[in-house]
Amino acid sequence: MFHRILVANDGSDCAVKALRVAVDLAQKYRAELHQLSVEEHLPHYAATVGEVLEKQLEEERYFERVAEESKQIADQADIKLMCYILPGHEVETIVRFAEEHKFDLLVIGHVGHSKIWRFRMGSTASRIADSVKCSLLVVQ
Template sequence: MYDNILVPTDGSDTAAKAVEHAIDLAEQYGATLHVLSVVDPTRFSTVGVDPSSVLSAVEKGSREAVDRVEADAEAAGLRVETTVVRGRPAETITTYATDNDIDLVVMGTHGRTGLDHFLLGSVTERVVRTASVPVLTVRLDDE
């Protein structure tokens, strides 16, 4: 059923919970696990801050997050492909899913509600609405 599973990560606890589910599913189905971290350069265009130094630091953290997932997946005996790219997260995730024949996307959700959700939006929600494949969302608290 699933040959290629994508798990986007930002290194957060919520993403780590999604990674657990993605690894479990990849084990069950013998799927390749694709681990993607998207660095959004528009988030670091604050006046007075050198965006290149901030981007370098964020990309380093993203690479470390992806490497941790890769180590866990390889320890479980999975095939793993990793990618760290710059872009708009929701669009980059859906494009990656299409371009790499992904069968399932597994993502964490921060569970924002009310005004926070309205003002901040949600990468996960945008992916759910626009992806051409199923998206499994995982809450941190599992409640």
């Protein structure tokens, strides 16, 4: 049923839960498993070039740790995990990557927001659901 599975992982508890579900599905379907982390945060204030570069390096190191921890989880289940770290807008980058690489299934974590926040902005999960063309599993 699923041959290529992509999990989006920002390192949050909910994303790690989604990873564990994706690993389980990869085992069950003998599917390829890939992970995408998106670096999107830059300083919210006027910053020097040095400060921006320092912030980018911090994010790279953070997502490299996320990738290593994720590979350990996958290794425990005897699953090979390919990890990617890309810059960009989280929703747009995840949707584009899933489409360009022809994934059968995208697995994401759901992070709850208040009803007011969801009405005003929409959650990342709901914005991805509105845009992605492959099957989507949102892990609570």
